[in-house]
Amino acid sequence: MRKMGKGGDFCISLCLLARKNMIVYEDSKRSFVEDVKTNCIADKIADKIREHGINAGQEREYISWQNSLQFMRNVVDDREIDDDVRIAIEYNIPLTSKRVDFIICGADSNNQDNVVIVELKQWQKAEVVADDKHYCVKTFVGGNDRIVCHPSYQAYSYACFIKNYSQTVLDNGINLVPCAYLHNYDPQFKQNLSNPIYSEWINEAPLFIRNEAKTFSDFIKKFVSRKSSNGDLLYIIDHGRLRPSKALQDSLTSMVKGSHEFMLLDEQAVCYDMCLKTMAKCKEDGKKRTIVIQGGPGTGKSVLAINLLMEFINKGLNATYVTKNSAPREAFLHILTKSDAKKLVNIKQLFRSPFGLAQIPNNTYDCLIVDEAHRLVDKMYGDWDGKNQVKECISASLLSIFLLDEDQAITSKDIGSVREIQKWCKDLNSTLKMPEEAKLVSQFRCNGSDAYIQFIDDCLQRTEESVHVDLKELNFDFRVFDSAVELREALREKNAINNKSRMAAGYCYDWDVKKGRGDYDIILPDGFKAKWNLAGDKIFAINPNSFEQVGCIHTVQGLEFDYVGVLIGQDLRYDPSSGRIITDKSKISKDDKTSGIRTSDDVQARRLILNTYKTLLTRGQKGCYVYCEDKALSDYLKRKAGLV
Secondary structure, rough: OOOOOOOOOOOOOOOHHHHOOOOEEEEEHHHHHHHHHHOOOHHHHHHHHHHHOOOOHHHHHHHHHHHHHHHHHHOOOOOOOOOOEEEEEEEEOOOOOOOOEEEEEEEEOOOOOOEEEEEEEEEOOOOOOOOOOOOEEEEEEOEEEEEEEHHHHHHHHHHOOOOOHHHHHHOOEEEEEEEEEEOOOOOOHHHOOHHHHHHHHHOOOOEHHHHHHHHHHHHHHHHHHEOOHHHHHHHHHHHEEEEOOHHHHHHHHHHOOOOHHHOOOOHHHHHHHHHHHHHHHHHOOOOOOOEEEEEOOOOOOOHHHHHHHHHHHOOOOEEEEEEEHHHHHHHHHHHOOOOOOOHHHHHHEEEEEOHHHOOOOOOOOOOOOOOOOHEOOOOOOOOOOOHHHHHHHHHHHHEEEEEEHHOOOOOOEEEEHHHHHHHHHOOOOEEOOOOOHHHOOOOOOHHHHHHHHHHHHHHHOOOOOOOOOOHHHHEEEEEEEHHHHHHHHHHHHHHHHHHOEEEEEOOOOOOOOOOOOOOOOOOOOOEEEEOOOOOOOOOOOOHHOOOOOOHHHHHHHOOOOEEEEEEEEEEEEEEEOEEEEOOHHHHHHOOOOOOOHHHHHHHHHHHHHHHHHHHHHEEEEEEEEEEOOOOHHHHHHHHHHHHO
């Protein structure tokens, strides 16, 4: 075992040593320069990537290594940079799928240990994107013009993550120095990247372009000119202890405690206490455990999740909030940070997707808090390397907490269920806890009324017996409109109060705008026209420009509004002769490639369509406005609600 430099207790536990090494390429400056000169650097990186089982971008990424590393060789091949300083390429940041392009480790003239983190880009130009966070630019990448993170922001965020989780960095006083190098960037477009709106990121992570190679080299020399006296800094970081820093703990606590949205009430507090005691038991005996907490729409599952995250982080535990859908993550981050971009950088790593967990070694996390767990999937698609996200959550964590509502599964791929969790708990030797008290029933949405949920279940004929609910007694504003235009105008009045009202719809409208087939996606007989929510708009729920758009189920699930307007298409109708709700999978949009409803059997398709509309109809805290394309369904809902 290598001895780690100054400060703190540097004994490395066997489990940490067994952790997958995160360094793809590491060698001295001398060897790096030679590997580039002999044109073998890209082959060495590619071989190592394959050894690690990392899904690399194949040929495109290989070419980028060949090109970019030639420029980095020119920058570091300087007599004033010692031949023995350490260089790493494609450093896989622990607990993430993110890789740092280039790292230089060593010491400055005062023997201060420094790690220079370099974000490399091959861009030739970029455009300013003036959003509220000021960290995005537009450039040509991946074959199209795309909105992406500013390189300085990206480098700074990587440094923040390492600093926030590496106890070794703090104990050893290692200084992290982020920067960005765009070696192909045309100087005539420099003003776009250096626009004043990006100044807070450039101040933290200086930016260098094509004609600034000498300046960049001088910058590196200020921090790394000799080998560290404490040995291989990157080895020390990579094999050190992972735990949330005190700064990260304090940051999250101040945000949660300063927000009334995250107050614990009733059975939430009971579940909270049970989870804390279970976590303590796991740390005491080292045995895997799993908790399932069930609750319908608006019962406070997400509030419980955020409070658990805060408590575990405050205890120095490696905990993370997980959702498959990005919308709830982005909404919580917005609530917590109040659009403060620097706060966002510091806590964003606490909120992640389940994609990528397949690459995380067993029990890397102390706790994964999996919200909207019914949306977990079990098949490979896209560039996801995993197979079953329930399995991968349980495997990656000592304690797994699943918060779910099986009635909100909305695609054929959704597998998050009690039965699936039970199966993998048995296979992975994780003790399952699912006591009666681990159920959330109290309503914090729909004006706090369980009766409204019963009303929706009754309307959708999800229950065997009809339940009479008098909506007038609930003080919940439920309306059925004959015109979608009138619905939108009524909803607009509510939205003008506090920007907390939005429209949503099921799967039955095509994505024409996205496909380049027209200017609108949803066109109705009464003159109503609207687009689906913009692709890439992760904050549909709060973006003031999003009111005119209609949110799809993937965008609004897990969110809540004061008022929600729901457009019900021809996939849901009412048959007056039989008195039955009809679901029609043939009316699902042919553009829908995610739900799997069109290819499901009739029983499953009916369940998914009804689940979709139940989810949409229960997004409102104060009211729900409905428009139905099917007149018979509209009349039926009016009768059920006592509106006629």
